[in-house]
Amino acid sequence: MSDSILQLAGVHTYYGPSHVLRGVDLTVGHDEVVAVLGRNGMGKTTLIHTIAGLVKPREGTITLEGERIDGLAPWRIARRGLSLLPQGHRVFPSLTVAENLKIAADNGGPWDPKEMEERIPILAERRRQPAGTLSGGQQQMLTLARALVRNPKMLLLDEPSEGLDPEHSRIAAELITEARQRGVSILVVEQRVEFALGVADRVLILSKGSPVFVGTPDELRAAEDVQRQHLGVGA
Numbered sequence: 400m401s402d403s404i405l406q407l408a409g410v411h412t413y414y415g416p417s418h419v420l421r422g423v424d425l426t427v428g429h430d431e432v433v434a435v436l437g438r439n440g441m442g443k444t445t446l447i448h449t450i451a452g453l454v455k456p457r458e459g460t461i462t463l464e465g466e467r468i469d470g471l472a473p474w475r476i477a478r479r480g481l482s483l484l485p486q487g488h489r490v491f492p493s494l495t496v497a498e499n500l501k502i503a504a505d506n507g508g509p510w511d512p513k514e515m516e517e518r519i520p521i522l523a524e525r526r527r528q529p530a531g532t533l534s535g536g537q538q539q540m541l542t543l544a545r546a547l548v549r550n551p552k553m554l555l556l557d558e559p560s561e562g563l564d565p566e567h568s569r570i571a572a573e574l575i576t577e578a579r580q581r582g583v584s585i586l587v588v589e590q591r592v593e594f595a596l597g598v599a600d601r602v603l604i605l606s607k608g609s610p611v612f613v614g615t616p617d618e619l620r621a622a623e624d625v626q627r628q629h630l631g632v633g634a
Contacts, residue, residue, distance in 0.1 A: 404429050405553055410459035410469075412442075412449045412608075419445045420456070421608040422438055427553070432575065432585040434599035434616075435531045435593060436630060442608040443588040444486055447557045450586070451483045452476045463553060473603055480552030484559055486588075488547075490538050496522050499530050499541055508550025509581055510537070515544035519570060535562040547578060554578060556587040560594045572598050592630055597621065604629050616625025 403426040412420035452473035500512035516523035589595035596616040604612040
């Protein structure tokens with residue numbers, strides 16, 4: 400694996416008195432997709448929010464391209480090249496689909512609104528429609544497209560396949576894979592195990608805020624006991 404772009408060392412995060420992340424160590428390499436799996440309530444979204452600066456860690460360090468970002472405001476972290484697709488359908492509802500893409504677009508990279516409309520036909524069909532009137536799955540695709548047109552160095556995806564039908568799940572997986580091929584490093588939190596394993600180079604499982612498995616998708620597929628215990632799947 401190449402040198403890491405993102406590194407977490409001994410990260411502990413709390414919500415009030417609740418100790419959510421417990422000593423998380425994690426690296427994401429350049430041009431790598433790392434999937435974070437685990438049952439509900441195990442700290443996956445808190446991990447994403449901590450990296451993005453929405454929640455401050457109480458202990459540990461987080462570095463992006465070798466510079467510490469823990470403690471920085473979210474907008475400062477974003478300006479360093481990190482883009483977040485949050486869980487849920489976070490669109491600007493009164494703006495059109497085209498306007499949602501336009502305000503997020505960064506002209507300094509390869510992804511642009513026109514390409515997103517070509518790759519996700521429903522966005523072209525609904526480009527003049529207010530984003531708030533789209534279905535949940537359509538809003539999710541718009542949110543993914545908006546994250547990509549920012550042309551980030553590091554992309555955080557929280558449940559990108561949530562609410563997607565099989566066709567849009569396929570498109571989302573293709574876009575994630577292509578983003579990695581274009582040099583974007585990606586950390587993806589997922590509930591749908593097979594979707595995550597289909598796009599990931601490495602997998603981390605969180606249980607009660609601590610990593611309990613790190614390995615390749617094939618290693619996780621072979622570890623049926625780990626799947627049963629921590630994901631509720633497997634033979």
